[in-house]
Amino acid sequence: MNNLLPLSRPKSDDDNLIPLINIVFLLLIFFMVAGQMRAQLPESLSLPTSAVGIKETQDARKIHVNANSAILLDQREVTTQELSQILQQETPQRPVAIYADATITAVKLADLLLTIENSGVDKVTLIVEKTPEANP
């Protein structure tokens, strides 16, 4: 009869930690699978939200425009002339992705788009944050 019962082993202090480790492992797996890792946006830049859009291009040249309408390329502030020169020097031309603050005005965006177009870039996308109701 005694053989059917599990053998009792000496209790260890670590036994109390096992439920904790289980939960922590589950949390770890959740954050690893559900979260996305990407570069942080510059300060004072909050993207506009939209339900429509396509998948962002991974190899695009990233141009940030903060709330003060300053143009940032590789985390360095540039003027439209400098931006145009840098884009023209690039061969082959990469598509450009604009990460602009939601509060910039249409005239600022139009100036930037014209600069990019005049530099020979033919594909420009505006990056927006997907709104929750946009899920298929």
Place this chain on the structure above:
Amino acid sequence: MNTLLATPARKKISLTALIDVVFILLMFFMLTSSFSQWQAVELAAPASGNISEDAPSQIVYLSELGDFTDVDGNQVTATRLLEIFDVAQSVVVIPNQQTQLQVLVNGIETLKAAGFARVTLAKPASDQNTAGYGN
């Protein structure tokens, strides 16, 4: 001889070290991962010339508050635009100079949701009633 080759007693690994590492990993992933999703909206650069002559002009103005107005200055809804415009053709949106990007994106979203597949952004107009497209 056998006693000399006997396997050494197994050392029990403490779970405290394991949970330390797992906690650090958890903190790392919690702090670095983001749950917001980004997507791209394709933009055609604002036209500086005239609209192509072969296609009829489908122009709509977008005010600072996000209202659509036609070339005569009358306020129109997206549903009304569906009646007067051809969905197969491109719709040209001319925003006001002071229209904010979020309002502009909302306008494009409204038009695309209404059924217009091609929405083109044009050079902003300072005055809706007098500004001509690309002139």
